Amino acid sequence: EPEVTQTPSHQVTQMGQEVILRCVPISNHLYFYWYRQILGQKVEFLVSFYNNEISEKSEIFDDQFSVERPDGSNFTLKIRSTKLEDSAMYFCASNRQEGGYGYTFGSGTRLTVV
């Protein structure tokens, strides 16, 4: 069964450093998403991406965040200057169609900011 692959599985970074989280969505999917989950809390939407541009973003997705699909297979989330409160599990998801029910989530990257 096709999978969404995320790397790394765990990243520890110092406050103020830049991090890039990587995702390889399912190859025939067109819609891509990043979500985050602070430990023990609910899953929160960050950003959706379609046709090489951001479709929608939440209030969490401020100027410190950016997304990119650099090469047609990878989908990345960059946090420019990490803060302690950015510590969370970050999930990438993809879908074949807008609002289609075939969301597939990756296994997540646990980001720890120290």
Added chain:
Amino acid sequence: ELKVEQNPLFLSMQEGKNYTIYCNYSTTSDRLYWYRQDPGKSLESLFVLLSNGAVKQEGRLMASLDTKARLSTLHITAAVHDLSATYFCAGNYGGSQGNLIFGKGTKLSVKP
């Protein structure tokens, strides 16, 4: 703005018992989703409910949707330990590019 509320947030059950998790949502949602999450793991899709009156069953889990009441339920029949996990419901709404709005999750613990 769509809001999704789940209850209970914590549920401790004995094996063999039945229970229901409730998911209320605040405004029209195109679809209603149920996910399972094991500790430290990703989100596993359980059910997608597309229309009013939809009922889906998989093993000991059954999900239903009442769009008029803006309520979905996840019913657990004869619980077993393997069902211990956190269960999330999520909705999306028109014009949202399909973004999912999640409830806070129900942490289910099934004890022998």
